[in-house]
Amino acid sequence: EIVMTQSPATLSVSPGERATLSCRASQSVSSNLAWYQQKPGQPPRLLIYGASTRATGIPARFSGSGSGTEFTLTINSLQSEDFAVYYCQQYNNWPPLTFGGGTKVEIK
Amino acid sequence: QVHLVESGGGVVQPGRSLRLSCAASGFTFSSNGMHWVRQAPGKGLEWVAVTSYDGSDSYYADSVKGRFTISRDNSKNTLYLQMNSLRAEDTAVYYCAKGGNWFDSWGQGTLVTVSS
Numbered sequence: 001e002i003v004m005t006q007s008p009a010t011l012s013v014s015p016g017e018r019a020t021l022s023c024r025a026s027q028s029v030s031s032n033l034a035w036y037q038q039k040p041g042q043p044p045r046l047l048i049y050g051a052s053t054r055a056t057g058i059p060a061r062f063s064g065s066g067s068g069t070e071f072t073l074t075i076n077s078l079q080s081e082d083f084a085v086y087y088c089q090q091y092n093n094w095p096p097l098t099f100g101g102g103t104k105v106e107i108k
Numbered sequence: 109q110v111h112l113v114e115s116g117g118g119v120v121q122p123g124r125s126l127r128l129s130c131a132a133s134g135f136t137f138s139s140n141g142m143h144w145v146r147q148a149p150g151k152g153l154e155w156v157a158v159t160s161y162d163g164s165d166s167y168y169a170d171s172v173k174g175r176f177t178i179s180r181d182n183s184k185n186t187l188y189l190q191m192n193s194l195r196a197e198d199t200a201v202y203y204c205a206k207g208g209n210w211f212d213s214w215g216q217g218t219l220v221t222v223s224s
Binding site for chain 2: 032034036038042043044045046049055087089091094095096097098099100101102
């Protein structure tokens with residue numbers, strides 16, 4: 001099973017600033033990585049797949065990068081609606097599909 | 109647009125069974141793989157099971173293998189999760205999700221609480 005590790009667990013950012021979230025895989029997942037956003041009381045929402053391709057309707061301030069074992073989700077100019085928990089998920093080698101533990105982006 | 113509505117959750121005693129349903133609309137259900145993903149209270153996401161577009165292939169997380177069964181009825185645009193021998197650690201919100209390798213649409217979830 002591929003273990004996904006996200007850091008930091010919590011990220012405090014001021015509105016308008018940039019947030020950089022990291023996701024590491026225990027072995028290479030190539031570019032087979034997705035990112036999700038989850039707000040309290042809501043289901044997750046797909047942001048990114050293929051490590052860097054934005055899903056339909058996702059604003060350009062969200063960008064993904066990386067390959068192999070190291071990945072980054074960058075959120076430029078944080079908006080109030082961006083404060084949430086973010087999860088990465090690998091789909092290179094499954095079952096099982098595996099998620100990282102999440103990064104909470106909170107208001108500084 | 110894609111609409112997924114889960115139902116069937118509730119409080120159940122350890123060792124008992126429960127069947128969840130997920131009604132799908134807004135897309136060609138019979139052409140898409142479907143998953144169940146769960147989230148324990150205050151915790152992260154855990155993939156549970158997947159079924160292929162026609163139900164011929166299914167895979168499970170080790171934590172539920174042998175106890176849970178995923179199935180689908182394409183004539184009713186409905187996904188199911190039969191959960192047997194439930195344990196306290198199965199307590200979670202269960203989401204159905206559309207997708208192959210990733211999850212492009214999610215339902216709102218249904219809460220399953222396993223408690224005596």
